[in-house]
Amino acid sequence: MKREIRILGFDDASFDKFSDRETLVIGCVFRGGLWLEGVLTDTVTVDGDDATETLLRMVSRSRFRSQLQAIMLDGIALGGFNIVDISALAEKSGIPVIAVMRDQPDLGKMHRALRKLGKERLIPLLAKAGTIHNDGKVLFQVASISPEEAARMLRMTATRSDIPEPLRVAHLIGAGIGKGESTGRA
Protein backbone atom coordinates (compact mmCIF):
# COMPACT_ATOMS: atom_id res chain seq x y z
CA MET A 1 0.00 0.00 0.00
CA LYS A 2 1.44 3.35 -1.04
CA ARG A 3 1.89 5.73 1.86
CA GLU A 4 0.47 8.61 -0.13
CA ILE A 5 -2.93 7.22 -1.10
CA ARG A 6 -5.80 9.71 -0.83
CA ILE A 7 -8.33 9.21 1.95
CA LEU A 8 -11.37 11.33 2.76
CA GLY A 9 -12.28 11.66 6.45
CA PHE A 10 -15.59 13.11 7.64
CA ASP A 11 -16.69 14.60 10.95
CA ASP A 12 -19.35 17.07 11.99
CA ALA A 13 -18.94 20.50 13.58
CA SER A 14 -19.92 20.91 17.21
CA PHE A 15 -23.57 21.94 17.51
CA ASP A 16 -26.17 22.70 20.12
CA LYS A 17 -28.59 19.78 20.10
CA PHE A 18 -31.35 21.92 21.59
CA SER A 19 -31.23 24.86 19.19
CA ASP A 20 -29.41 23.91 15.97
CA ARG A 21 -31.46 22.39 13.17
CA GLU A 22 -28.43 21.76 10.97
CA THR A 23 -24.74 21.22 11.49
CA LEU A 24 -21.76 21.49 9.20
CA VAL A 25 -20.03 18.33 7.94
CA ILE A 26 -16.31 18.66 7.26
CA GLY A 27 -14.47 16.40 4.83
CA CYS A 28 -10.67 16.30 4.81
CA VAL A 29 -8.77 14.82 1.86
CA PHE A 30 -5.46 13.53 3.17
CA ARG A 31 -2.47 12.05 1.42
CA GLY A 32 -1.94 9.01 3.63
CA GLY A 33 -1.34 10.20 7.17
CA LEU A 34 0.89 12.92 5.85
CA TRP A 35 -0.75 16.08 4.70
CA LEU A 36 -4.07 17.80 4.11
CA GLU A 37 -4.86 18.39 0.47
CA GLY A 38 -8.44 19.62 0.46
CA VAL A 39 -11.39 20.52 2.68
CA LEU A 40 -15.06 19.99 1.79
CA THR A 41 -18.10 21.25 3.67
CA ASP A 42 -21.83 20.69 3.54
CA THR A 43 -24.64 20.39 6.09
CA VAL A 44 -26.77 17.64 7.63
CA THR A 45 -29.96 17.91 9.66
CA VAL A 46 -29.42 17.39 13.40
CA ASP A 47 -31.04 14.02 14.31
CA GLY A 48 -32.27 13.83 10.70
CA ASP A 49 -31.90 11.12 8.07
CA ASP A 50 -29.96 12.85 5.27
CA ALA A 51 -26.39 11.93 6.30
CA THR A 52 -25.84 9.22 3.64
CA GLU A 53 -27.19 11.48 0.89
CA THR A 54 -25.08 14.45 2.06
CA LEU A 55 -21.87 12.39 2.12
CA LEU A 56 -22.60 10.98 -1.35
CA ARG A 57 -23.14 14.51 -2.66
CA MET A 58 -19.89 15.73 -1.08
CA VAL A 59 -17.89 12.83 -2.53
CA SER A 60 -19.42 13.22 -5.99
CA ARG A 61 -18.65 16.94 -6.08
CA SER A 62 -15.01 16.51 -5.01
CA ARG A 63 -12.32 16.93 -7.62
CA PHE A 64 -10.43 14.15 -5.79
CA ARG A 65 -13.33 11.69 -6.28
CA SER A 66 -11.63 9.36 -8.74
CA GLN A 67 -8.48 9.15 -6.61
CA LEU A 68 -10.03 8.33 -3.24
CA GLN A 69 -9.01 4.93 -1.82
CA ALA A 70 -11.25 5.09 1.25
CA ILE A 71 -13.82 7.13 3.12
CA MET A 72 -13.37 7.26 6.90
CA LEU A 73 -16.14 8.23 9.30
CA ASP A 74 -16.10 9.08 13.00
CA GLY A 75 -18.64 6.44 14.01
CA ILE A 76 -21.68 5.81 11.82
CA ALA A 77 -23.69 8.91 12.75
CA LEU A 78 -23.33 12.63 12.03
CA GLY A 79 -25.33 15.48 13.54
CA GLY A 80 -26.49 13.47 16.53
CA PHE A 81 -28.43 10.39 15.41
CA ASN A 82 -28.33 10.97 11.65
CA ILE A 83 -27.16 7.42 10.85
CA VAL A 84 -25.02 6.74 7.77
CA ASP A 85 -25.83 3.66 5.68
CA ILE A 86 -22.16 2.73 5.22
CA SER A 87 -22.81 -0.06 2.70
CA ALA A 88 -24.97 2.22 0.53
CA LEU A 89 -22.31 4.93 0.78
CA ALA A 90 -19.60 2.46 -0.32
CA GLU A 91 -21.69 0.96 -3.13
CA LYS A 92 -23.02 4.19 -4.58
CA SER A 93 -19.70 6.05 -4.34
CA GLY A 94 -17.63 3.05 -5.43
CA ILE A 95 -15.24 3.81 -2.52
CA PRO A 96 -14.66 1.57 0.53
CA VAL A 97 -15.89 2.96 3.87
CA ILE A 98 -14.29 2.56 7.30
CA ALA A 99 -16.23 3.83 10.36
CA VAL A 100 -13.89 4.36 13.34
CA MET A 101 -14.90 4.34 17.01
CA ARG A 102 -12.90 4.81 20.18
CA ASP A 103 -15.42 2.93 22.31
CA GLN A 104 -18.01 0.25 21.88
CA PRO A 105 -21.21 2.02 20.75
CA ASP A 106 -24.18 1.83 23.10
CA LEU A 107 -26.62 0.24 20.66
CA GLY A 108 -29.44 0.10 23.22
CA LYS A 109 -29.15 3.86 23.72
CA MET A 110 -29.08 4.45 19.97
CA HIS A 111 -32.19 2.30 19.47
CA ARG A 112 -34.05 4.22 22.17
CA ALA A 113 -32.96 7.60 20.78
CA LEU A 114 -34.03 6.71 17.24
CA ARG A 115 -37.39 5.47 18.50
CA LYS A 116 -37.90 8.65 20.52
CA LEU A 117 -37.08 10.73 17.41
CA GLY A 118 -39.59 8.76 15.36
CA LYS A 119 -36.74 7.45 13.17
CA GLU A 120 -37.34 3.73 13.74
CA ARG A 121 -36.61 3.14 10.06
CA LEU A 122 -32.93 4.02 10.71
CA ILE A 123 -32.54 1.29 13.37
CA PRO A 124 -31.74 -1.49 10.83
CA LEU A 125 -28.73 0.57 9.64
CA LEU A 126 -27.04 -0.05 12.99
CA ALA A 127 -27.02 -3.82 12.40
CA LYS A 128 -26.37 -3.39 8.67
CA ALA A 129 -23.04 -1.68 9.49
CA GLY A 130 -21.85 -5.14 10.47
CA THR A 131 -19.23 -6.61 12.77
CA ILE A 132 -17.25 -4.27 14.99
CA HIS A 133 -13.55 -5.05 14.56
CA ASN A 134 -10.73 -4.12 16.92
CA ASP A 135 -7.19 -3.40 15.76
CA GLY A 136 -5.88 -2.88 19.29
CA LYS A 137 -6.11 0.93 19.03
CA VAL A 138 -9.59 1.66 17.73
CA LEU A 139 -12.80 -0.17 16.89
CA PHE A 140 -14.08 -0.08 13.32
CA GLN A 141 -16.77 -1.23 10.92
CA VAL A 142 -16.24 -1.68 7.19
CA ALA A 143 -18.08 -1.68 3.89
CA SER A 144 -16.59 -2.87 0.57
CA ILE A 145 -13.18 -3.56 2.15
CA SER A 146 -11.78 -6.43 4.21
CA PRO A 147 -11.11 -5.80 7.91
CA GLU A 148 -7.42 -6.64 7.30
CA GLU A 149 -7.03 -4.08 4.52
CA ALA A 150 -8.95 -1.51 6.60
CA ALA A 151 -6.67 -2.15 9.59
CA ARG A 152 -3.62 -1.50 7.39
CA MET A 153 -5.10 1.82 6.26
CA LEU A 154 -5.88 2.77 9.85
CA ARG A 155 -2.33 2.01 10.97
CA MET A 156 -0.80 3.86 8.03
CA THR A 157 -2.85 7.02 8.56
CA ALA A 158 -2.68 7.20 12.36
CA THR A 159 0.63 9.07 12.32
CA ARG A 160 0.00 11.49 15.22
CA SER A 161 -2.34 9.56 17.52
CA ASP A 162 -4.51 6.44 17.52
CA ILE A 163 -7.00 8.27 15.30
CA PRO A 164 -6.31 8.39 11.53
CA GLU A 165 -5.19 11.88 10.47
CA PRO A 166 -8.13 12.51 8.09
CA LEU A 167 -10.50 12.06 11.06
CA ARG A 168 -8.31 13.81 13.65
CA VAL A 169 -8.05 16.91 11.46
CA ALA A 170 -11.74 16.89 10.42
CA HIS A 171 -12.55 16.78 14.14
CA LEU A 172 -10.21 19.71 14.95
CA ILE A 173 -11.79 21.79 12.18
CA GLY A 174 -15.34 20.87 13.22
CA ALA A 175 -14.64 21.72 16.84
CA GLY A 176 -12.88 24.98 15.88
CA ILE A 177 -15.87 26.08 13.82
CA GLY A 178 -18.43 25.02 16.37
CA LYS A 179 -16.81 26.38 19.51
CA GLY A 180 -14.22 28.93 18.37
CA GLU A 181 -11.38 26.67 19.49
CA SER A 182 -10.90 22.97 19.01
CA THR A 183 -10.03 20.85 21.99
CA GLY A 184 -7.30 18.32 21.42
CA ARG A 185 -8.14 14.77 20.50
CA ALA A 186 -4.74 13.21 20.30
Place this chain on the structure above:
Amino acid sequence: MKREIRILGFDDASFDKFSDRETLVIGCVFRGGLWLEGVLTDTVTVDGDDATETLLRMVSRSRFRSQLQAIMLDGIALGGFNIVDISALAEKSGIPVIAVMRDQPDLGKMHRALRKLGKERLIPLLAKAGTIHNDGKVLFQVASISPEEAARMLRMTATRSDIPEPLRVAHLIGAGIGKGESTGRA
Protein backbone atom coordinates in the same frame (compact mmCIF):
# COMPACT_ATOMS: atom_id res chain seq x y z
CA MET B 1 15.41 26.34 16.15
CA LYS B 2 13.36 23.33 17.23
CA ARG B 3 11.37 21.80 14.38
CA GLU B 4 8.32 21.40 16.58
CA ILE B 5 7.79 24.99 17.70
CA ARG B 6 4.17 26.14 17.73
CA ILE B 7 3.09 28.66 15.11
CA LEU B 8 -0.36 30.17 14.57
CA GLY B 9 -1.35 30.90 10.96
CA PHE B 10 -4.41 32.99 10.04
CA ASP B 11 -6.45 33.26 6.86
CA ASP B 12 -10.01 34.25 6.08
CA ALA B 13 -12.81 32.17 4.58
CA SER B 14 -13.91 32.92 1.04
CA PHE B 15 -16.71 35.50 1.02
CA ASP B 16 -18.90 37.42 -1.39
CA LYS B 17 -17.65 41.00 -1.30
CA PHE B 18 -21.01 42.30 -2.53
CA SER B 19 -23.30 40.56 -0.06
CA ASP B 20 -21.33 39.39 3.01
CA ARG B 21 -20.93 41.82 5.90
CA GLU B 22 -18.67 39.50 7.86
CA THR B 23 -16.33 36.65 7.09
CA LEU B 24 -14.85 33.90 9.18
CA VAL B 25 -11.19 34.03 10.22
CA ILE B 26 -9.47 30.67 10.65
CA GLY B 27 -6.43 30.21 12.88
CA CYS B 28 -4.34 27.03 12.66
CA VAL B 29 -1.92 26.08 15.42
CA PHE B 30 0.83 24.00 13.85
CA ARG B 31 3.77 22.16 15.34
CA GLY B 32 6.47 23.40 13.00
CA GLY B 33 5.54 22.39 9.47
CA LEU B 34 4.50 19.01 10.74
CA TRP B 35 1.02 18.70 12.11
CA LEU B 36 -2.13 20.58 12.98
CA GLU B 37 -2.82 20.83 16.67
CA GLY B 38 -5.72 23.22 16.95
CA VAL B 39 -8.18 25.34 14.99
CA LEU B 40 -9.58 28.72 16.09
CA THR B 41 -12.36 30.69 14.45
CA ASP B 42 -13.83 34.17 14.80
CA THR B 43 -15.22 36.81 12.44
CA VAL B 44 -14.09 40.13 10.94
CA THR B 45 -16.12 42.77 9.13
CA VAL B 46 -15.63 42.72 5.35
CA ASP B 47 -13.69 45.90 4.43
CA GLY B 48 -13.93 46.93 8.09
CA ASP B 49 -11.25 47.90 10.60
CA ASP B 50 -11.53 45.26 13.32
CA ALA B 51 -8.95 42.75 12.03
CA THR B 52 -6.19 43.61 14.55
CA GLU B 53 -8.65 43.47 17.46
CA THR B 54 -10.15 40.15 16.27
CA LEU B 55 -6.73 38.50 15.92
CA LEU B 56 -5.68 39.74 19.37
CA ARG B 57 -8.88 38.32 20.85
CA MET B 58 -8.32 34.97 19.11
CA VAL B 59 -4.71 34.74 20.31
CA SER B 60 -5.61 35.72 23.86
CA ARG B 61 -8.38 33.09 24.04
CA SER B 62 -6.18 30.27 22.74
CA ARG B 63 -4.96 27.65 25.17
CA PHE B 64 -1.73 27.57 23.15
CA ARG B 65 -1.12 31.32 23.72
CA SER B 66 1.92 31.02 25.98
CA GLN B 67 3.61 28.52 23.65
CA LEU B 68 3.29 30.37 20.34
CA GLN B 69 6.60 31.34 18.75
CA ALA B 70 5.11 33.28 15.84
CA ILE B 71 1.90 34.46 14.22
CA MET B 72 1.78 34.15 10.42
CA LEU B 73 -0.64 36.07 8.23
CA ASP B 74 -1.60 35.71 4.58
CA GLY B 75 -0.74 39.31 3.65
CA ILE B 76 -1.65 42.14 6.00
CA ALA B 77 -5.39 42.27 5.32
CA LEU B 78 -8.32 39.98 6.15
CA GLY B 79 -11.89 40.24 4.86
CA GLY B 80 -10.98 42.39 1.88
CA PHE B 81 -9.30 45.62 3.03
CA ASN B 82 -9.52 45.08 6.78
CA ILE B 83 -5.81 45.93 7.38
CA VAL B 84 -3.92 44.34 10.30
CA ASP B 85 -1.60 46.57 12.32
CA ILE B 86 1.15 43.94 12.50
CA SER B 87 3.34 45.87 14.95
CA ALA B 88 0.41 46.45 17.34
CA LEU B 89 -0.52 42.75 17.02
CA ALA B 90 3.07 41.71 17.85
CA GLU B 91 3.42 44.17 20.73
CA LYS B 92 0.07 43.55 22.37
CA SER B 93 0.22 39.76 21.99
CA GLY B 94 3.94 39.54 22.82
CA ILE B 95 4.34 37.21 19.81
CA PRO B 96 6.36 37.99 16.65
CA VAL B 97 4.32 38.45 13.45
CA ILE B 98 5.28 37.41 9.90
CA ALA B 99 3.00 38.50 7.02
CA VAL B 100 3.57 36.34 3.93
CA MET B 101 2.82 37.35 0.33
CA ARG B 102 3.25 35.51 -2.95
CA ASP B 103 3.38 38.71 -4.98
CA GLN B 104 4.34 42.32 -4.47
CA PRO B 105 1.24 44.07 -3.06
CA ASP B 106 -0.30 46.80 -5.25
CA LEU B 107 -0.07 49.62 -2.70
CA GLY B 108 -1.59 52.18 -5.08
CA LYS B 109 -4.67 49.99 -5.47
CA MET B 110 -4.89 49.47 -1.71
CA HIS B 111 -4.65 53.23 -1.06
CA ARG B 112 -7.42 53.91 -3.57
CA ALA B 113 -9.64 51.15 -2.16
CA LEU B 114 -9.22 52.39 1.43
CA ARG B 115 -10.00 55.96 0.36
CA LYS B 116 -13.11 54.79 -1.50
CA LEU B 117 -14.23 52.86 1.61
CA GLY B 118 -13.74 55.98 3.76
CA LYS B 119 -10.99 54.15 5.70
CA GLU B 120 -8.17 56.66 5.04
CA ARG B 121 -7.08 56.18 8.64
CA LEU B 122 -5.93 52.63 7.80
CA ILE B 123 -3.58 53.82 5.01
CA PRO B 124 -0.63 54.52 7.38
CA LEU B 125 -0.73 50.84 8.45
CA LEU B 126 0.46 49.83 4.97
CA ALA B 127 3.71 51.77 5.41
CA LYS B 128 3.92 50.86 9.11
CA ALA B 129 4.15 47.16 8.14
CA GLY B 130 7.67 48.01 6.96
CA THR B 131 10.14 46.63 4.45
CA ILE B 132 9.02 43.79 2.19
CA HIS B 133 11.65 41.04 2.36
CA ASN B 134 12.18 38.25 -0.15
CA ASP B 135 13.49 34.80 0.81
CA GLY B 136 13.50 33.54 -2.78
CA LYS B 137 10.17 31.71 -2.39
CA VAL B 138 7.81 34.25 -0.83
CA LEU B 139 7.75 37.91 0.16
CA PHE B 140 7.23 38.82 3.80
CA GLN B 141 6.97 41.63 6.32
CA VAL B 142 7.87 41.28 9.99
CA ALA B 143 7.10 42.73 13.41
CA SER B 144 9.11 41.97 16.58
CA ILE B 145 11.38 39.50 14.75
CA SER B 146 14.41 39.89 12.50
CA PRO B 147 13.98 39.10 8.79
CA GLU B 148 16.67 36.40 9.13
CA GLU B 149 14.88 34.63 11.96
CA ALA B 150 11.56 34.98 10.12
CA ALA B 151 13.11 33.49 6.95
CA ARG B 152 14.31 30.49 8.98
CA MET B 153 10.77 29.95 10.33
CA LEU B 154 9.32 30.23 6.83
CA ARG B 155 11.74 27.64 5.45
CA MET B 156 11.17 25.29 8.35
CA THR B 157 7.38 25.38 8.08
CA ALA B 158 7.07 25.28 4.27
CA THR B 159 7.21 21.47 4.18
CA ARG B 160 4.64 20.85 1.41
CA SER B 161 4.88 23.94 -0.80
CA ASP B 162 6.41 27.42 -0.78
CA ILE B 163 3.70 28.48 1.66
CA PRO B 164 4.20 27.70 5.38
CA GLU B 165 1.90 24.89 6.49
CA PRO B 166 -0.02 26.96 9.10
CA LEU B 167 -1.07 29.33 6.26
CA ARG B 168 -1.58 26.65 3.60
CA VAL B 169 -3.93 24.72 5.88
CA ALA B 170 -5.78 27.83 7.15
CA HIS B 171 -6.34 28.72 3.49
CA LEU B 172 -7.67 25.22 2.64
CA ILE B 173 -10.09 25.36 5.57
CA GLY B 174 -11.21 28.91 4.72
CA ALA B 175 -11.81 27.99 1.10
CA GLY B 176 -13.60 24.75 2.05
CA ILE B 177 -15.97 26.64 4.36
CA GLY B 178 -16.58 29.46 1.93
CA LYS B 179 -17.06 27.49 -1.27
CA GLY B 180 -17.81 23.91 -0.22
CA GLU B 181 -14.47 22.71 -1.58
CA SER B 182 -11.04 24.24 -1.26
CA THR B 183 -8.95 24.72 -4.36
CA GLY B 184 -5.35 23.68 -4.02
CA ARG B 185 -2.74 26.22 -3.16
CA ALA B 186 0.41 24.23 -3.30
